[in-house]
Amino acid sequence: MSATRPRTLFDKIWDAHVVERLPDGTVVLYIDKHLTHEVTSPQAFEGLRMAGRKVRRPDATIAVVDHNIATDASRYGTIEDPESRQQVETLERNVKEFGVPYIPLTDQRQGIVHVIGPELGLSLPGMTIVCGDSHTSTHGAMGALAFGIGTSEVEHVLATQTLLQKPAKNMRVLVEGNLAVGCTAKDIVLAIIGKIGTAGGTGHVIEYAGDAIRALDMAGRMTVCNMSIEGGARAGMVAPDQTTFDYVKGRPFAPKGEAYDRAVAWWKTLPSDPGAHFDREVKLDAHAIAPQVTWGTSPEDVLPITGNVPNPADFADEAKRAQVQRMLDYMGLTAGQRLQDLRVDVVFIGSCTNSRIEDLRAAAAIAEGRKVADGVRALVVPGSGLVKAQAEQEGLDRVFKEAGFEWREAGCSMCLGMNPDKLKPGQRSASTSNRNFEGRQGPGGRTHLLSPAMAAAAALAGHLADVRDFQPKG
């Protein structure tokens, strides 16, 4: 690799992890950190066992349970659902047999894998990070190359600490200007997906840049990178800067003392060189972004909260018209309806997109001194035990409980319908998670994606609402 060619952040991390290049361009890529959870790992460990293979680097691997578990006190007893219980028990057996470090449910550090990675300093700038989970893109906010893999690849990494990969293309999304009042990282990323579409990033790794991205704290950057996969991208990343270095410093698994200084010196070389080539570039004006909400069953079906449900007849393409009609039927919507008139049954504040302390503070600021509307079930699910403890120290749990929100234990919860927190058929939810697919939050459930502050506003109003009408009381 010539040292003179300007390279992107992605190129630099990629080049630093090439073990070998095969003749057809496939690369044996070294993986620095491998996060695993109970849902996508059982068949991988089983594969190792059958082939008589070991985990090559248990020290670079960590396991946690997050998807299957209940988020109330019942989780500390026996898991009721026999299949969920079997998955959790299988993981516990596997980590013991293969010597993989494990964070059990009873450990305060337990939480959603994509929340605890950065929080514990397991995910660091410059790393290659993988997990059998598409939202691994979250960790790209650290200035890392982080992407989701399937179970066969989980097994491949366990056995070899590498993956067979073809390089991705480079895409840059530039977000310039200041965000308007009431708008957040979630609104930025929903607006990006609305613009590029759910396949807009296919085959690419997206680098988010521009002063609006620079101005985000690490939690905001994680929210943006998290949803890269909803834009079809392999991964999303933000160049490491002082915000990143300050965030990493002092985290339990982060380098300390002289090692930290050496690490920072290397991390500072990672940002894209001036003139580096991007195969595709997209620009957004941060100031033009209004609070966003999805209306359909794909994350690209997004509009400003001031908008109206679209009319299928307004789409030129016949297939698209049919698709929009199907979505309206599924979502129980009529063309032209004001988004702000849609009553919600459930509000979910949580998931690896928006369950960090900053997210909870934003929601609590809106909820403080107000009440959840009658008939609305509102849940707040911290992303990890540590986030929960921090929130309780700040008194956010009291704010939520007094307003009528449920205050839960950490986990994936209602982000996906595989643990006890589910929508009932036909229920409409305002959710801070990342996917509004049919049945994602439970069969027949109807999901509207939005930011934590917007979710809190919906809980108080009893319908989708504009957070700008709810200025903090406190």
Added chain:
Amino acid sequence: MQAFTTLTGIAAPLPEANVDTDKIIPARFLKTIARTGLGKNLFANVRYKADGSENPDFILNREPYRKSEILVALDNFGCGSSREHAPWALLDFGIRCVIAPSFGDIFHNNSFKNGILPIRLPREICEKLMEDAKLGANARLTVDLARQVVVRPNGEEIPFEVDAFRKHLLLNGLDDIGQTLQHAPAIDGFEARQKAAQPWLYA
């Protein structure tokens, strides 16, 4: 992994874009610890009614499509999560090949690892194949991986692209891990160099 050479079979038309992995197999079926047995849950939310009975309108519940080995869909098939349960469910149902204008990246990757061939073809061609597929058992498609062509019932041959390395593994039914372990000395060397330069990565 079962090798993939040529396949002649019934193709099911699924004229939809953005068929996501939650649709291919909903999350509640991911609680298994096995790779097999998921075929009955394929497309469960649309394939069955609330009472568990079959939805007669869904393509895979109709003859001859119950025996489909090929699926023809529209853009961005398999978008969404990384769940390998999606190709496992397709495979367990009997599908060995999916043809679409584009695919979710991870699904595309996962398919190869399970002996399923995902073929990208321009939308107009997918629509033509969709028309063939609608003719059912009288219009079987043939997929010839070695020659990289899809053969339509009228004999027309449509060439497609496939990554050379993936093709090699698929034609021979080879597993990736075995291939990679041939590079073990290079991996050892990489680790020694990285450990010297970035010791904090080796706790």
